[in-house]
Amino acid sequence: xxxxxxxxxxxxxxxxxxxxxxxxxxxxxxxxxxxxxxxxxxxxxxxxxxxxxxxxxxxxxxxxxxxxxxxxxxxxxxxxxxxxxxxxxxxxxxxxxxxxxxxxxxxxxxx
DNA sequence: ATTCTGACGTGGG
DNA sequence: CCCCACGCCAGAA
Numbered sequence: 001x002x003x004x005x006x007x008x009x010x011x012x013x014x015x016x017x018x019x020x021x022x023x024x025x026x027x028x029x030x031x032x033x034x035x036x037x038x039x040x041x042x043x044x045x046x047x048x049x050x051x052x053x054x055x056x057x058x059x060x061x062x063x064x065x066x067x068x069x070x071x072x073x074x075x076x077x078x079x080x081x082x083x084x085x086x087x088x089x090x091x092x093x094x095x096x097x098x099x100x101x102x103x104x105x106x107x108x109x110x111x
Numbered sequence: 112a113t114t115c116t117g118a119c120g121t122g123g124g
Numbered sequence: 125c126c127c128c129a130c131g132c133c134a135g136a137a
Contacts, residue, residue, distance in 0.1 A: 009133085009134070010134095027119085027120095028118070028119055028120085029119065029120060032119080032120095032132095037132085037133080038120090038132095039120085039131070039132050039133080040119090040131095040132050040133050040134085041119040041120055041132085042117060042118085042119050042120085042131095042132065042133070042134090043117095043119090043132080043133055043134060044118085044119075045117070045118035045119060046116095046117060046118075046119095046133085046134065046135075047118095047134090048118055049117080049118065049135095050135090052118095059118080062118080063118085064118075064119060064120085065119075065120065069118090070118050070119085071118030072118085073118080074118055075118095
């Protein structure tokens with residue numbers, strides 16, 4: 001894309017996050033890597049912060065590489081993120097996703 | 112323009 | 125196992 005590829009880094013993240021299947025989760029690093037910014041995993045998380053206003057972006061399905069709901073603190077409630085995940089059939093114990101490895105949806109692998 | 116921070120990740124002690 | 129420091133890049137003060 002000659003020049004249209006200059007989409008905001010955020011939007012790129014959104015596109016990937018929006019494709020996360022129901023009941024699945026992914027990590028910031030995985031998304032960053034898919035975007036070619038593996039060294040900027042933080043930016044993914046930062047992008048989510050902006051996505052906070054978008055309903056199209058299920059940020060609750062994005063966790064850190066350990067499967068921990070690190071960003072739950074940013075959600076409206078304290079356990080909103082966990083509730084959303086559990087409502088999708090994702091077990092969460094101690095802010096950590098159970099079987100995270102099995103539920104992990106890697107964009108590079110799936111796409 | 113400069114400085115700090117941040118929902119990460121990796122590595123080292 | 126826990127704690128600390130560095131890298132990375134973008135946005136806000």
